[in-house]
Amino acid sequence: MARVNLILLALLTACALGLVTSQDKNRKLFAELEREQERAKQLDVEWGQLQLEQSTWAMHARVEKIARNHLRMSVPDATRTQVVVPPAEARQ
Amino acid sequence: MNYAASPVLALRLPLWRSRMLLALIAGGFLVLAGRAVYLQGLNNDFLQQKGESRYSRVLDISANRGKITDRHGEALAISTPVKSVWAIPEEVQYSAQQRAKLAALLEMPPREIDKRLGESSSFVYLKRQIAPELAERVGDLHIPGLFQNREYRRYYPGGEVMAQVLGFTGADDAGQEGIELAFQSTLAGKSGSRRVIKDRLGQIVEDTQSIREAQNGRDLTLALDARLQNLAFSQLKLAVERNKAKAGAIVVLDANTGEVLALANLPTYNPNNRSRLSGAQLRNRAITDTFEPGSTLKPFTVALAIEEGKVAPNTMIPTAGGSFSIGRATIHDAHRFGDMTVAQVIQRSSNVGAAKIALGLQPAAMWDMFDSVGFGSVPRLGFPGEASGKLRAYRTWRPIEQATMAYGHGISVSLLQLARAYTIFAHDGELMPLSLLRVDAPPAGKQVISAATAHKLRDMLELAVQPGGTAPRARVMGYRVAGKTGTAHKEENGGYAKNKYVASFVGLAPASAPRLVIAVMLDEPSAGEYYGGAVAAPVFAAVMEGALRMLGVPPDAPLQPLELPPAGSEIKESV
Numbered sequence: 001m002a003r004v005n006l007i008l009l010a011l012l013t014a015c016a017l018g019l020v021t022s023q024d025k026n027r028k029l030f031a032e033l034e035r036e037q038e039r040a041k042q043l044d045v046e047w048g049q050l051q052l053e054q055s056t057w058a059m060h061a062r063v064e065k066i067a068r069n070h071l072r073m074s075v076p077d078a079t080r081t082q083v084v085v086p087p088a089e090a091r092q
Numbered sequence: 093m094n095y096a097a098s099p100v101l102a103l104r105l106p107l108w109r110s111r112m113l114l115a116l117i118a119g120g121f122l123v124l125a126g127r128a129v130y131l132q133g134l135n136n137d138f139l140q141q142k143g144e145s146r147y148s149r150v151l152d153i154s155a156n157r158g159k160i161t162d163r164h165g166e167a168l169a170i171s172t173p174v175k176s177v178w179a180i181p182e183e184v185q186y187s188a189q190q191r192a193k194l195a196a197l198l199e200m201p202p203r204e205i206d207k208r209l210g211e212s213s214s215f216v217y218l219k220r221q222i223a224p225e226l227a228e229r230v231g232d233l234h235i236p237g238l239f240q241n242r243e244y245r246r247y248y249p250g251g252e253v254m255a256q257v258l259g260f261t262g263a264d265d266a267g268q269e270g271i272e273l274a275f276q277s278t279l280a281g282k283s284g285s286r287r288v289i290k291d292r293l294g295q296i297v298e299d300t301q302s303i304r305e306a307q308n309g310r311d312l313t314l315a316l317d318a319r320l321q322n323l324a325f326s327q328l329k330l331a332v333e334r335n336k337a338k339a340g341a342i343v344v345l346d347a348n349t350g351e352v353l354a355l356a357n358l359p360t361y362n363p364n365n366r367s368r369l370s371g372a373q374l375r376n377r378a379i380t381d382t383f384e385p386g387s388t389l390k391p392f393t394v395a396l397a398i399e400e401g402k403v404a405p406n407t408m409i410p411t412a413g414g415s416f417s418i419g420r421a422t423i424h425d426a427h428r429f430g431d432m433t434v435a436q437v438i439q440r441s442s443n444v445g446a447a448k449i450a451l452g453l454q455p456a457a458m459w460d461m462f463d464s465v466g467f468g469s470v471p472r473l474g475f476p477g478e479a480s481g482k483l484r485a486y487r488t489w490r491p492i493e494q495a496t497m498a499y500g501h502g503i504s505v506s507l508l509q510l511a512r513a514y515t516i517f518a519h520d521g522e523l524m525p526l527s528l529l530r531v532d533a534p535p536a537g538k539q540v541i542s543a544a545t546a547h548k549l550r551d552m553l554e555l556a557v558q559p560g561g562t563a564p565r566a567r568v569m570g571y572r573v574a575g576k577t578g579t580a581h582k583e584e585n586g587g588y589a590k591n592k593y594v595a596s597f598v599g600l601a602p603a604s605a606p607r608l609v610i611a612v613m614l615d616e617p618s619a620g621e622y623y624g625g626a627v628a629a630p631v632f633a634a635v636m637e638g639a640l641r642m643l644g645v646p647p648d649a650p651l652q653p654l655e656l657p658p659a660g661s662e663i664k665e666s667v
Contacts, residue, residue, distance in 0.1 A: 027297050034296045048159075048172045055167040055249040060322035075638075077569070083647055 148289050148300055155281025157244060157265055158309030160258060160272075162318040163351075163530045167249060169258055169272070171265065174245040175227030176220040181209040183237030190233055197230050198222070220263065221245045246272075250318065252360040253325045256376035257316065257528075259476075260363045269374065271314070271528060274474045281309040313530045315351035320344055323638045325356040328612070331631045332358045335617035341378035342631065343511040344639060345609040347600060349534045350515065350524030352473075353608070353639075355379075355508075380477040382504040383594045383613065386580030387441045387562075387624070387665050389500030391517065391549050394434060396461045397449045399545050405435045405552060409445045416444040418492045423447050426664040439555040441562045441577060441665035443499045450498030451491065458494065459486035464523070464540050465513035467505050471526055481505040500578060507596070511611035514598050517553065517574070518606035521546040550574050554603050557629075562665045566599055566629035568637045570647035574606075575599020575632065577624030577665055582616065592616050597628035601636050604648040610636055623664060 067073040131139060160169040177198065186194070195202040198219045208216055220243070222230075227240050244265045248258060259270020266280065267273035284306035289297045324342045332340040337358075344354035361373040375381065397403045414428035425444050429436075437445030450458065462468065468483025482504040489497070496502045505513075508526070515524040515537070522537025541549075553574035557566040562577045578596040581588035598611040612628040612635075621627055 027291075030298055031295050045173055048156075048170055051159075051167050052170045052172060052247050052249060055170075058166075059249055059251075060319050061251075061253060061326065064322070064326075075641075079569075079651065081570070081651065083570075083651070085646065 147291075148287055150285055150287050151296075153284040153286060153303075153306035154242070154244075155283045155306040156308045157246065157261070157281055158279040158311040160279070160312045160314060162314055162316045162321075163353075164317065165313070166318045168254065168314070168316070168318065169246055169248050171244045171246045173224060173242050174221045175224055175240045176243050177218040177222065177227065177230055177238065177240050179209060179216055179218055179239065180214060180237045181211075181216055182213050184209060184235065185237065186233075186235045190235055193233055194230065194235065194238075197226060197233075248363040250321070251364060252362050253356065254316065254318075254321050255360050255363045256357045256374065257314075257321075257355050258363065260366065269476070270376065271312070271475070273476050274528075275312055279309045279312060282307040315346070315349075315353060315527055315530045316355070317353045317642075319642055320635075320639050321354040321356060323642070324354040324610075324635050325360075327631050327634045327638075328356050328358055331612075331614060331627065334619065335614060335621065335627050336619040337614040337617045337627075339372070339377060339615040341381075341507050341613045342635065343378050343508055343611045344635065345511050345515065345524075345526070345611075347515055347518035347524070347606040347609050349531050350512070350526045350537075351531055352508075352526060352528050354635075376475070376477075377615075378507040378613070379471075379473070379475050380479050380506070382479045382481045382506050383596075383615075384503065384580045384583060385500040385505050385510055385596060386578035386594070387443075387446075387499055388510060388576050388578035388596055388598050389503070390438060390441065390446045390498065391553060391576055392461055392465060392513065393446055393450050393453070393458070393498040394438060394552070395516075395541050395545055395549050396453060396457060397434070398548055399541050400453070400457065402452050403434050403449060405548050406433045408433055409437055409442075409448055411437070411442050411445045411448070414444060416447055416495075418447070418451075418495055419490075421492045423495060435552045435555055438549075438552040438576070439558075439561045441499075441556070446499040447495035450495050453494075455486035455489045455494055458497065459483070459489075461540075462497075462503065464538070465516060466509050466523065467503065467513065471506075471508055471512060473508075473526055473528055475528065479506045479509075481509055500580065504583075507611050507613045510596070510598055511609050514600060514609050514611070516540045517546050517549050518600040518609050519546075550600075550603055550606075553599070557599070561625075562623070563597060563599075563625035563629040565625060566597060566633050566636075568601060568633050568640070570649055570651045571601045571636070571640055571645075572603035572649045573599055573601040573633075573636065574603045575629070577629060579622065579624045579665055593622040595622055595624040595627040597624050597632045599629075599632050599636070601640065602645060602648040607643065607645050608636065608639055610639075625665065 157171040159167055159171070161167055191202055191205065195205055200219065205218065208218055231240060246261045246265065248260070257270055259272040260268060261272050262268045267276040272279065284304040286303040287300045289300055291297050324344055328340050328342045340358045342354070342356050343352065345351065346353055355378055357375070357377050359373050361369055398405070408431050411425065411432045412430045414425040416423045423443050425442050427440065429440065432440065432442055432445055434449065437449065462483050468481055470478045470480045493502050512523070512526055516522065519537055520543040521539055521541040523540050524537045525535050553576055554572060555561055556577070557563045557573050557575055563575060566575050567573055576598055580594050582592040582594055584592065594613060594615055595617055596611065596613040598609070600606040600609045610632050612631045614627050617627045
């Protein structure tokens with residue numbers, strides 16, 4: 001009887017230690033998850049800001065101004081345009 | 093002396109004393125047990141709450157407002173987190189050096205900071221909506237009594253170009269104008285919350301309750317094309333400046349789907365900096381303002397007459413003399429030609445011709461025509477403040493009113509309604525429902541006139557932009573264009589203002605298979621010219637040319653240079 005009790009006691013201790021370890025692991029992993037989620041949120045914010053920046057730089061008014069004034073580009077008028085109809089469309 | 097020999101043991105006490113003691117102790121335990129049951133089982137909320145408040149916290153999960161993009165996914169409105177700096181003035185303590193640094197960071201004069209702090213003793217905003225990096229540097233000053241909280245701010249990269257269409261949001265990130273207001277429920281997010289356990293370091297250890305997820309607002313894809321919008325805006329701006337107009341508006345519609353591809357207004361404002369705003373800048377006049385359209389309505393009168401078989405394009409209308417009296421009123425034409433065909437009435441924009449055609453029609457039929465192309469009823473775009481315009485019941489029409497209505501007086505419409513009405517000519521007689529959002533499949537239109545009539549009208553409208561018509565300057569090289577000018581006196585104090593005009597042009601191209609409908613309106617052009625053909629038609633041509641090229645629409649006319657007649661030589665339309 002005493003031996004059974006001893007074995008059970010050892011088993012119980014092992015279980016208890018296991019529980020403590022897994023709880024600790026759980027918390028550590030959870031903290032890590034939290035950190036990563038926070039980072040994801042940060043990156044999301046940054047993405048939004050970058051999108052904003054991109055569309056600000058790429059605004060058509062700005063691009064057109066640079067192209068016209070800085071690079072001296074202009075839209076070719078229709079006399080200097082040749083229209084090519086792709087063969088597939090021409091057959092229709 | 094040992095225990096057993098203790099004389100005390102020899103004493104005999106009465107039995108009731110030990111019984112009473114036992115009963116008292118047992119009673120005491122019972123009371124304790126009862127209290128324990130009461131606190132832990134029956135009335136445990138309070139203690140549980142107190143216990144939880146030691147370690148658990150409720151965190152807000154913020155939700156993003158959806159972004160607005162154009163039809164190609166280019167961002168037009170994005171929310172991004174910013175910080176607001178607020179203070180509890182009673183607790184603020186800083187050195188003179190800190191104060192100077194704070195003032196420099198917030199870009200406020202130090203005296204302004206002192207003034208703000210003096211306004212209240214418990215709570216005051218120092219500056220709202222500053223960039224997160226800046227807020228971090230403010231935080232690094234470690235001034236007690238100074239706090240920050242997170243807010244969202246909406247940015248509009250397009251700025252003034254599409255200000256009235258998009259509208260804007262207030263400080264609480266809720267839509268106040270335009271699409272931001274119209275689609276508030278779609279765009280707005282719903283913030284959530286979660287209850288968590290934190291350890292002594294402030295780290296979150298675990299979630300305790302089910303999490304109420306934050307719902308981000310949904311993104312909105314507009315029908316708007318940012319490139320087209322920019323083109324339309326810049327051309328309109330040029331024209332408004334050149335003609336010294338008070339205001340202007342332009343609408344570009346896709347003739348096949350009814351999508352609003354561009355919609356610009358002047359005067360405008362910068363939605364990112366709204367410190368000084370007036371109602372004139374805010375108004376989306378293409379949608380919310382109505383005007384008497386003038387001659388741009390003639391094609392509808394003629395379409396009805398053709399549809400009813402009353403006239404054909406080559407029927408002669410007795411317009412010789414250039415004036416026509418109904419009762420005491422007389423209708424004049426600007427030029428005197430001889431008799432004209434119906435097609436020439438449109439080409440030269442003859443009021444007399446339109447009036448004579450109209451008088452052969454039933455008022456009820458005319459009302460039906462105007463009503464079925466959407467005049468007098470809101471276009472149901474979902475846009476705040478859509479105007480319905482004015483179309484009076486036909487029973488109240490006198491003959492002179494019926495005649496003037498034939499050429500667009502005594503009726504008022506918004507520019508958007510006018511553009512939409514022209515989809516019946518562009519889309520084989522079908523009136524298309526409009527959409528501010530991108531549509532994937534073309535919606536079903538409503539047949540108003542037959543396809544044959546629509547084709548005949550298109551041919552007539554093509555004549556109007558040829559030399560000999562009212563708007564040769566609306567032509568675009570390489571494409572067949574069809575359109576109609578409008579010039580009308582402005583209504584003022586119940587009468588017509590003598591020297592104030594509204595010039596407009598509505599047209600479509602390519603005429604062989606219309607792709608776009610563009611309507612342009614200029615309010616009070618005052619640099620000398622005021623005819624729709626001279627003021628509004630060039631805007632139409634410039635925008636149409638650029639738009640067709642951007643959309644890659646194949647030309648349907650030979651690429652020959654256009655010979656523009658000298659300015660002012662076009663046929664003056666009747667006003």
